[in-house]
Amino acid sequence: MLPRETLATARIPGGDTLTLVGHGRDFVIMLGRDELMGTRMRYSEEQLACLTLEQVAAPAPRVLIGGYGMGFTFRAALAALPAGGRVVVAEVVPEILDWARGPLAELTGDCLDDPRGEVAIADVAALVDDAVDGTTARYDAILLDVDNGPDGIVREGNERLYTRTGIARLRDALAPGGMLAVWSAAPDHKFTRRLRDAGFAVEERTVRARPNNKGPRHTIWFARRPG
Template structure:
């Protein structure tokens, strides 16, 4: 079996943790240096696709829908959002690590079909938390896949997004008919209750990492 080749490294701002982009044939992997596990793999993106599809189908009939995605990753959520929306949509991706955008404009981009080349897509390099705080009633959908879920893995500051204050800030950045969608590696009943206490209707959806019936079970919360 072919071995992975290192294509690039990047440091997470404020953390010092190194991300590593690797390639083996047509397969890509993003890992944290020193860790044996993967953050992302280009062959396992079913739940990232579902994050966009489940949320965007709720707003697809709105005129000129505006979507915010927290975390570019390998571009699969962005690609699925663009596929689900019409030509008048605008999708903003907030990405903290500049090199991740460069990777997606380079060889990694082919895995998801180069969604950054779509004129409806734009990238905001910076913290999605700050963009949410600065954008009252700006988005019809906010899709958050910035970490491992309610318990941050790569960056402890990400935990704030899942607190009551973070949920209220995200609500304030939504239009009146907007929807929030959160990706997680696993269930978290406490987070479900936190969303409900914020006055939101909540639907946790279990999806597969690979495709229907295959791969690990991940969770997407839809809240509106």
């Protein structure tokens, strides 16, 4: 059996420690002792972008992604992005980009140099606030994969994203008809209800972690703002 090798660590502001682990040709990011993401089970994170952009009507969509991670959602969004579109990723851990250009460079490819995309070292909630307050334009799609679901396990500050107030802010940061998509490792019926109570039209889908229809089942909520 191949041993696991610790390649790097980084502290999450207001949270636990992330560890980048190599395992043969595969990589895993650990949160404490738990696997947060890995190269063997990326499909549902890619589908977060692909399935969302299939449903966005704006011809040149402005897209916000919460969390870079290993870049699965970001790269899939760039691949599916219509002409004239733009993707902004909010990432709170600067070292993540060092990993992307270092041990994960082969996985990263040239996505960080794509002129259609930008990775901002910022809290996604702050970028949402900017859109709500009119500092920046509203988004046609907001994709959240900053936790393992609608619960702030990665950092306590993320909790506010999933409250009734946080959901209302996300709604108001969207253009009319815009789409909020949230990735989760498991279903959460209370979160579904909060989305509907905020006025969203909600669809909940189950997506496998691997493209061969194997691996864990993950949940993605697609919540459309009325337009």
